[in-house]
Structure formats: structure tokens, C-alpha cells
Amino acid sequence: MRQRTPSTDAVVAATPAAARPVARWLRGDLWFDFTQSPLAVLAAFVALLCVGGALFAPWLAPHDPFDLATLDLADSHLPPAWLADGRAAYPLGTDDQGRDILSALLYGTRISLMVGLGAVTLSVLVGVTTGLVAGFVGGAVDAVLMRTCDVMLSFPPILIALLVDGVGRLLFPHARDLLAFAVLIFALSVTDCVRYARTVRGSTLVERHKEYVQAARLVGISRGRLLRRHVLPNVLGPVLVLATIQLGQAIVAEATLSFLGVGVPPTNPSLGTLIRIGNDFLYAGEWWITVFPGVALVLIAMSVNLLGDWLRDALNPRLR
Amino acid sequence: MLSFILRRLAQAVLVLLVVGMGAFSLFQYVGDPVSNMLGQDATLAQRERLRDELGLDKPAPVQFAHFVGNALVGDFGVSLRQGREVSALIAERLPATLELSVVAAALAVALGIPLGVYAALRRRHWDAKLTMAVSLLGVSLPTFLIGIVLIEVFSVLLGWFPSFGRGATVQLGAWTTGLLTTDGWRHVALPAFTLAVYQLALVMRLVRAEMLEALRSDYVKFARARGLPDRVVNFGHALRNTLVPVLTISGLQLGSLIAFSVITETVFAWPGMGSLFIQAVQFPDVPVMAAYLCLIALVFVLINLAVDLLYAVVDPRLRVHAIAGEARR
Amino acid sequence: MSGPLLDVRDLGVEFPTRHGMLRALDGVSFDIAAGEILGLVGESGAGKSLTGAAIIGLLEPPGRVCRGQVLLEGQRIDDLPREAMRRLRGRRIGAIFQDPLTSLDPLYTVGHQLVETLRAHLPLGAAQARERAVELLRQTGVPAPAARFGQYPHELSGGLRQRVVIALALAAEPALVIADEPTTALDVAVQAQILRLLREVTQARGAAVMLITHDMGVVAETCDRVAVMYAGRVVEIGPVDEVIRRPAHPYTAGLMASVPSLHDARGRLAQIKGALPRLGEIPSGCAFHPRCPKASPRCSDERPELALVQRTRAACWWPIAESPVAP
Numbered sequence: 004m005r006q007r008t009p010s011t012d013a014v015v016a017a018t019p020a021a022a023r024p025v026a027r028w029l030r031g032d033l034w035f036d037f038t039q040s041p042l043a044v045l046a047a048f049v050a051l052l053c054v055g056g057a058l059f060a061p062w063l064a065p066h067d068p069f070d071l072a073t074l075d076l077a078d079s080h081l082p083p084a085w086l087a088d089g090r091a092a093y094p095l096g097t098d099d100q101g102r103d104i105l106s107a108l109l110y111g112t113r114i115s116l117m118v119g120l121g122a123v124t125l126s127v128l129v130g131v132t133t134g135l136v137a138g139f140v141g142g143a144v145d146a147v148l149m150r151t152c153d154v155m156l157s158f159p160p161i162l163i164a165l166l167v168d169g170v171g172r173l174l175f176p177h178a179r180d181l182l183a184f185a186v187l188i189f190a191l192s193v194t195d196c197v198r199y200a201r202t203v204r205g206s207t208l209v210e211r212h213k214e215y216v217q218a219a220r221l222v223g224i225s226r227g228r229l230l231r232r233h234v235l236p237n238v239l240g241p242v243l244v245l246a247t248i249q250l251g252q253a254i255v256a257e258a259t260l261s262f263l264g265v266g267v268p269p270t271n272p273s274l275g276t277l278i279r280i281g282n283d284f285l286y287a288g289e290w291w292i293t294v295f296p297g298v299a300l301v302l303i304a305m306s307v308n309l310l311g312d313w314l315r316d317a318l319n320p321r322l323r
Numbered sequence: 324m325l326s327f328i329l330r331r332l333a334q335a336v337l338v339l340l341v342v343g344m345g346a347f348s349l350f351q352y353v354g355d356p357v358s359n360m361l362g363q364d365a366t367l368a369q370r371e372r373l374r375d376e377l378g379l380d381k382p383a384p385v386q387f388a389h390f391v392g393n394a395l396v397g398d399f400g401v402s403l404r405q406g407r408e409v410s411a412l413i414a415e416r417l418p419a420t421l422e423l424s425v426v427a428a429a430l431a432v433a434l435g436i437p438l439g440v441y442a443a444l445r446r447r448h449w450d451a452k453l454t455m456a457v458s459l460l461g462v463s464l465p466t467f468l469i470g471i472v473l474i475e476v477f478s479v480l481l482g483w484f485p486s487f488g489r490g491a492t493v494q495l496g497a498w499t500t501g502l503l504t505t506d507g508w509r510h511v512a513l514p515a516f517t518l519a520v521y522q523l524a525l526v527m528r529l530v531r532a533e534m535l536e537a538l539r540s541d542y543v544k545f546a547r548a549r550g551l552p553d554r555v556v557n558f559g560h561a562l563r564n565t566l567v568p569v570l571t572i573s574g575l576q577l578g579s580l581i582a583f584s585v586i587t588e589t590v591f592a593w594p595g596m597g598s599l600f601i602q603a604v605q606f607p608d609v610p611v612m613a614a615y616l617c618l619i620a621l622v623f624v625l626i627n628l629a630v631d632l633l634y635a636v637v638d639p640r641l642r643v644h645a646i647a648g649e650a651r652r
Numbered sequence: 653m654s655g656p657l658l659d660v661r662d663l664g665v666e667f668p669t670r671h672g673m674l675r676a677l678d679g680v681s682f683d684i685a686a687g688e689i690l691g692l693v694g695e696s697g698a699g700k701s702l703t704g705a706a707i708i709g710l711l712e713p714p715g716r717v718c719r720g721q722v723l724l725e726g727q728r729i730d731d732l733p734r735e736a737m738r739r740l741r742g743r744r745i746g747a748i749f750q751d752p753l754t755s756l757d758p759l760y761t762v763g764h765q766l767v768e769t770l771r772a773h774l775p776l777g778a779a780q781a782r783e784r785a786v787e788l789l790r791q792t793g794v795p796a797p798a799a800r801f802g803q804y805p806h807e808l809s810g811g812l813r814q815r816v817v818i819a820l821a822l823a824a825e826p827a828l829v830i831a832d833e834p835t836t837a838l839d840v841a842v843q844a845q846i847l848r849l850l851r852e853v854t855q856a857r858g859a860a861v862m863l864i865t866h867d868m869g870v871v872a873e874t875c876d877r878v879a880v881m882y883a884g885r886v887v888e889i890g891p892v893d894e895v896i897r898r899p900a901h902p903y904t905a906g907l908m909a910s911v912p913s914l915h916d917a918r919g920r921l922a923q924i925k926g927a928l929p930r931l932g933e934i935p936s937g938c939a940f941h942p943r944c945p946k947a948s949p950r951c952s953d954e955r956p957e958l959a960l961v962q963r964t965r966a967a968c969w970w971p972i973a974e975s976p977v978a979p
Binding site for chain 3: 540541542544546547548549550551552553555559560563564567
């Protein structure tokens with residue numbers, strides 16, 4: 004909710020119905036801010052483009068990079084179409100196995116986004132629930148949960164992700180695709196669960212002591228309903244910001260893990276895997292295998308981060 | 324003050340124990356603990372003897388105590404991949420990682436703070452906005468990509484800096500340092516900068532955000548109302564209040580630098596603990612993983628403790644509360 | 653001095669927002685004589701704090717002064733360059749804000765903040781400034797001033813902190829002090845002390861005070877004259893006694909009537925029906941007319957100017973000119 008500062012006191016106090024639901028208030032104001040900020044619009048456009056490309060990869064990609072039957076070694080190491088030796092059939096060139104880079108790019112983006120979104124969804128679900136419970140129930144439960152969070156937060160996410168991934172591979176050495184993905188998503192979401200739990204718990208504690216909650220309890224509304232319909236909408240603002248930022252970080256983290264060889268299984272290469280493969284050929288002058296996935300990765304990460312940044316500034320009334 | 328320190332120490336020990344338990348589970352239950360201790364090439368007789376020694380049929384707490392005992396003297400067994408003692412491996416590689424992290428941290432703070440202050444003070448100017456945009460790039464770019472690009476530009480194309488290894492190092496007792504030779508500095512330049520980029524961007528954004536908050540605060544408003552010159556208001560009041568949380572968070576970030584060095588070391592073939600850890604995860608080499616976990620936990624706990632103490636020194640409010648708390652006893 | 657110390661003429665402040673340009677202050681005019689204490693009252697959102705901020709040049713962007721003039725000792729100060737305005741603040745106009753804890757930098761001692769203010773305006777050496785600072789603390793009633801000099805803000809109680817704030821505002825001997833809700837954040841018992849202190853130290857220096865508050869009790873106790881604000885305009889202004897006992901503007905009358913008294917018979921509390929208008933929807937003509945029991949068609953067509961009614965000036969087409977309201 005907006006906080007009052009002396010200069011906006013007049014403006015804010017003059018708006019009626021201070022108990023206006025946060026969601027409606029957010030939507031009205033947010034959209035205005037969004038259309039006013041060219042950078043945010045650009046970022047959203049780029050992000051949508053990438054998401055669209057990833058979503059419709061099976062239809063957009065000129066070739067299927069995973070179908071081994073269609074790969075022809077004679078077509079390998081081809082530069083992009085606009086250079087000499089390039090061919091129109093492979094607009095961005097091919098790698099050492101004859102895979103079309105454009106198609107691999109589209110599918111790779113798809114995988115990167117899927118893993119990122121999966122990690123975020125998992126973190127939000129677990130983290131928000133934990134935070135709500137900790138904040139609302141309080142007492143020993145809260146203390147234990149928060150101490151655990153403290154410990155986990157002091158470790159950098161990439162290390163935890165590496166560790167979890169490593170342990171996962173140890174435990175399931177012959178994991179097939181789905182399980183490997185599950186381990187990866189779990190690894191990426193672990194630290195961020197904690198971050199959501201922390202934030203939500205803080206907000207819940209604040210809300211819990213507000214009069215409307217006490218009034219509702221007096222009237223006899225159950226705790227669950229109270230949490231869901233009343234407290235939750237008010238704590239979602241920061242969660243939204245965190246989620247957007249986490250998405251950017253998860254995508255980068257997955258790329259890093261894949262680059263290091265411990266991310267997605269090699270049968271489903273993500274952008275990080277592609278960069279790793281291309282890195283070996285960089286010095287041979289075949290730059291396109293690394294550069295295009297690299298650019299795609301940067302574009303997605305940047306646009307998501309920009310949106311998260313803009314969202315954070317927009318939802319913080321004091322930074323205007 | 325003393326009770327504050329003791330309380331934090333107790334928390335630190337608790338954290339270490341918890342992490343120790345995690346490492347212990349890794350060591351004992353994932354993979355074969357006997358192989359972990361002796362390596363792959365041990366004879367059957369050696370294995371049997373160790374099995375008795377370790378008391379693998381004894382209850383878990385006893386085994387844990389044994390593990391902790393070993394850990395305290397630095398005995399984490401033998402690396403499955405290299406067949407050498409883990410403690411020796413780590414001791415060899417520790418200086419490289421530490422030097423890299425410290426140089427990167429210094430870079431990040433030395434550049435990040437001034438840039439952040441500038442971006443906050445000249446908030447609406449185009450150059451401040453550009454700086455913030457670049458910082459966003461710094462936060463969004465994956466470290467490995469930065470490393471690859473830097474190698475391509477500065478090493479391959481321009482040939483100014485080497486792209487792998489530590490270069491000429493000097494042995495000082497148990498420590499090998501690369502910072503005493505020009506060659507060492509040339510080698511550490513690219514990796515340190517790669518490592519620093521993320522932290523630099525983070526520090527810059529943090530300083531800017533905190534500074535903007537401080538500039539909106541009541542005490543700044545009152546300072547302006549008293550007619551204090553801009554310099555005093557911005558640097559004496561706003562910046563000083565900003566630095567308190569910034570320095571503490573930067574201190575905490577030192578730990579994450581050590582973690583991110585994992586990636587940088589791999590890209591630049593830097594012989595540090597990070598690349599050791601990655602190799603251990605890829606292999607998988609359990610004793611090394613367990614040892615790295617414990618060591619990192621120790622480093623983090625120490626850093627957190629130091630930062631807490633620093634906070635108490637810098638912020639008079641905490642100092643007095645700690646002392647007042649004692650006086651009441 | 654011939655004219656008033658502070659002369660505010662037709663001041664207007666606006667904010668560009670997505671609803672368009674919001675006029676937060678719309679033609680505010682009043683003056684303060686040297687040594688006088690003027691109260692500025694109104695409900696939250698009426699524009700009182702904004703007036704203070706505009707006068708001292710601390711309006712937060714995007715708010716800005718769009719019309720009118722502010723004159724201090726006969727000279728315009730609303731169009732001064734930044735550095736000149738900075739020198740004026742503290743030296744000729746001092747300010748006190750609502751929350752004394754957040755007004756003081758927690759990282760510096762009380763003494764340090766006093767000394768830096770003194771040395772920013774007066775040519776004093778370090779030792780001289782220190783002496784002056786301790787003396788200021790003594791004058792504002794801080795016990796053991798030399799000891800308090802070296803203490804941090806959080807080590808002082810709320811009342812002591814506000815005394816320090818007053819000392820800071822008066823450090824460079826300004827001719828005018830703008831006090832924005834100086835007692836709202838304090839305990840009731842301490843409020844009276846601080847108000848008394850404020851009155852004493854300013855009278856002793858011959859400084860004028862603009863006391864911004866929403867509390868009529870504070871005004872009755874402390875002020876010589878009072879200006880009543882509503883929706884960014886001054887609707888009535890006059891000597892304190894007159895405004896309180898013989899309010900000419902219906903809004904002022906409503907305010908006085910809504911103050912509960914110990915002598916009242918039990919019954920419903922009187923209130924003014926309706927609520928403060930939204931800034932984007934200020935009624936035409938007289939801003940109060942939708943809530944006014946005496947409204948007429950003229951009230952919504954023409955905006956009234958301040959005009960003398962009995963002993964106060966009120967901006968109303970149908971001012972009350974009757975016998976005094978029972979206290």
C-alpha cells in the first residue's frame with residue numbers, strides 16, 4: 004500500500020476509499036507507469052518475442068535439431084547464410100554435427116525458459132506457503148523456519164545448485180530425462196524458496212497485526228480463509244518482483260550449470276549447452292555456434308531483469 | 324558486547340554442525356565411505372581394517388563424532404578422482420582462489436561505490452541512467468559468458484592478457500602468491516575482472532538504491548532545512564548512512580565471490596578450489612565435495628561473524644544497545 | 653520594519669500526475685509580522701505542510717510553485733537561485749518537523765549536528781561553536797547540556813530530542829521559524845512543555861513562528877493569529893480569540909463545533925458532513941460549498957476572496973456575523 008510522504012500527502016489523502024483492494028489499485032496505476040516507460044515496454048516486447056519463439060519452436064524451427072536421422076555431417080560447420088559458404092537452408096549456420104543453429108536456438112530457448120519457469124513456480128509455491136505459515140503461526144515453528152532460512156541464505160545459490168545437482172546425480176546415476184530435469188529444477192529453486200519465505204513471512208507478520216485481521220478473527224473467519232483471501236493479496240507485491248528477478252537468475256543459473264556440464268542432459272541442449280559446445284570451436288573461427296545462443300541468452304536475461312527492475316521501482320512509491 | 328559476541332559464536336557453531344551433518348551424510352551414505360577414505364586402490368585387508376576402525380556398524384552419532392574429529396584435523400579422506408589426500412589438494416589450491424576473490428572484491432567495491440553514489444546524486448541525468456543500464460547488463464550477463472567474451476577480445480584478438488593459469492608465482496612458506504610478479508598480475512587481471520563484474524553491478528545498484536533512500540529521509544530533509552551545504556548533506560549524512568548497510572552486504576558478498584569463482588576458474592583454467600569442486604561434481608568425487616562444503620561453510624560463518632561485529636562498531640545504535648543490555652544484568 | 657516579515661501572495665503549487673495537473677495550493681495568501689506566532693490549521697491534506705515546504709524551498713519534485721510570490725522582509729525569495737536559497741535556509745528561516753527521532757542523523761552526536769549547523773552559517777572556530785552549541789542546549793531547556801553534547805539522538809527521550817531540534821532550528825538566529833506539527837509525535841504531557849519552550853525562545857529572539865498543526869488546542873494555547881486552510885486555500889484568517897469565538901466562515905464554525913467539550917450534554921458529536929474533496933475534483937467556486945449548510949448558487953459559481961467580517965477575514969459569500977459561539 005502507498006505510504007505517505009509530506010509532498011504526496013495531499014494527493015494520496017485526497018483519494019477516496021483507502022481500503023481499495025490492492026489488486027485494482029496496482030492494475031490501474033501499474034499499466035499507466037508501464038506505458039510511460041519506453042524501456043519497460045521494449046523489455047516486455049523482447050521478452051515476449053523470446054517466449055513466443057520458444058513456445059512455437061516446433062512450428063517455427065526450419066529443422067528438428069534432435070532428430071538424428073535428419074542430420075547430415077556434410078552440412079556441418081556451415082557459417083550463417085549471409086557469409087560465403089553459407090546456405091539459405093541454415094540461416095544461422097550449423098555446428099559440428101550438422102545441427103541447424105537457428106532451430107537449436109529456438110529449442111534451447113524453450114528448454115531454458117521451461118527450466119526457469121519451473122524453478123520459479125516451485126520456489127513460489129513452497130516459499131510463499133512456508134512464509135505464510137511461519138508468519139501467521141509464529142512461535143517455535145516460525146523460529147525454526149527462519150533460522151533455517153538464515154543459514155541457507157548465507158550460501159550462494161549457485162553453490163547450492165551445484166551441490167544438489169551433484170548429489171542428485173550421485174543418487175540417480177542413470178536418471179532419465181524427466182528425473183534429471185526434476186533434479187535440476189529442484190536445485191535451482193532451493194535457495195529462492197527461502198527468499199520468498201523470508202519476505203512473505205515479514206509481510207504476514209505486519210498484516211497479522213493490522214486491525215482488519217483482528218476484526219476478521221473476531222467475526223470468526225477461519226485462519227485458512229483469512230490467509231488466502233485477505234493476507235495473501237497484500238503480500239503478493241514483493242513476491243511478484245522477486246519472481247521476475249528470480250526468473251532472470253534461474254535462466255542464467257541453468258545456463259551456467261549447463262555450460263559447466265552439470266545442467267540439462269545433453270540430449271536436450273539448452274542455451275548454456277550450446278554455448279559450451281560452441282566454445283570449443285570459437286578459436287577455430289567458427290563464432291556462430293557460440294555467439295547466437297549467447298546473444299539469445301543475454302536478450303532473455305536482460306529483458307526479464309529489466310522488467311523486474313521496473314516492477315520493483317513501480318511498486319515502491321517512494322522511489323518516484 | 325561480550326554477550327553479543329558469544330551469542331553469535333554459538334550460532335556460528337550451530338551452523339557449522341548442521342552443515343557438518345550434511346557433509347557427513349554425503350560422505351557416509353552417498354557412495355562408499357571406505358572408498359572415500361582409502362581411495363579406489365585399497366586392498367581388501369585395508370578396507371576391512373578401516374571398516375572396523377570406522378565402526379561402520381556403530382550408531383550414527385558415533386560415526387558422526389568420528390567424522391567431526393577427522394574434519395577438525397583436516398582429514399577428509401582421499402580424492403576418488405586423483406587418489407591424493409583431499410586436505411593436500413585443498414591446501415594447494417586455496418591461495419589461488421583466495422587471491423582471485425580478494426582482488427575481485429577490491430575491484431568491485433572500489434569501482435562500485437563511487438559509481439553508485441554518482442548514479443544516485445545525478446539521478447535524472449542521462450549518464451547516470453546509462454550507468455544503471457550498464458549495471459543491469461552486468462547483473463544479467465552470466466559470468467561464464469563474460470569470461471568467454473573477455474578472453475576473445477583481450478586475449479585472442481588484442482593479446483594484452485593471458486587467458487589461463489596463474490602465471491609466475493612466488494612461494495611464501497605454505498602460501499603461493501601470484502601478486503608479487505607482474506606476470507602474476509597479468510594473469511589475474513581477466514579472471515578477477517570477470518569475477519568482479521557481477522559484484523560490481525550489485526554494489527553499484529545497492530549503493531544507488533540506499534543512497535536514494537537516504538536522500539529521501541527526514542534527517543536529510545532537516546539537514547537541508549538547516550541550510551547545510553550540499554556536500555555535507557550528500558556525503559556527510561546521506562552517504563555515511565548508506566555505507567553502513569552497503570559495507571555489511573558487500574562483506575557478505577565476499578563469500579559469494581568465493582562461490583562464483585567456481586565458474587571463473589573453470590573458464591580461465593585457474594588452479595583454485597572452485598575448479599576442483601566442479602571437477603568433483605562432474606566425476607562425482609564425494610570426499611572433495613564434502614570437504615569443500617565444510618570449508619565453504621566455515622568461511623561463510625567467519626565472514627558473517629566479522630560483518631556482524633563490524634556493524635556493531637560502525638552503527639552507534641547497536642553499540643549502545645549491546646552495552647546497555649549488559650549493564651542491565 | 654515597515655511591512656510584514658513574511659508575505660505570501662497568491663501562492664499556487666501544482667503536481668503533474670496522470671490525472672492531469674493537480675492544484676495542491678490554490679492562491680494562498682497571508683502574512684506574518686515580526687515576533688508574531690501564526691497558526692496554520694486544517695485537516696490532513698488541506699495543504700498546510702506544503703505551504704511550509706514551498707516557503708522554505710523544499711518542495712519535492714514533481715511538485716512546483718506555479719504562481720504567486722513569497723516575500724521575506726520585503727524581498728522575493730521564491731525565485732532565488734539554489735545556492736542563495738540554501739544560504740537563506742537556517743539563517744533567515746528555520747524549520748522544525750514532526751518526528752524528532754527521524755529528523756536527527758542517528759550516526760552523529762547531537763553536538764556534532766549543532767556545530768555543523770552553526771559553522772555552516774556563522775564564522776566560528778571549533779571551540780567557539782562548541783560553546784555556542786552548549787549554550788543553545790541550555791537555552792532550550794536540555795539538562796546537563798555539556799554532557800548531552802556528546803550523546804547520540806537515540807539516547808535521548810522524545811521531548812529532549814525535540815528540544816535539540818528546536819535548538820538546531822534556532823542555531824543561526826533565523827527571523828522566522830516554520831514549525832510543522834512539532835508536538836504531534838510527542839506525549840501529551842511533553843507537548844505542553846515543548847509549546848511553551850517554543851513560544852519562549854522565539855519571543856526572546858524576536859523571531860516569528862509559523863505553527864502548522866491540525867490541533868485547535870495547540871493553536872488556542874500558543875498562537876497570536878490563525879489561518880484556517882481548506883482544500884489548498886485559506887478560508888479564514890484573524891486573531892486567535894476572534895476566530896475561535898466568532899468564526900465567520902462556516903467551515904471554521906464547523907471545526908469549532910466539532911471540538912468536544914467537557915461541558916457538553918451527552919449526545920452525538922457534531923461533525924461536518926461530507927469529506928475533504930479529492931485534489932482532482934475540487935468543487936468550482938467556493939471549495940466548501942458541497943458541505944456547507946449555507947450554500948447558494950453563487951457559491952458554486954464564484955470563488956470568494958478573503959474579506960473582512962467583523963474582526964476576521966473570511967472567504968465566504970455568506971459569512972456568519974452573529975453572537976459568539978459558546979466556548
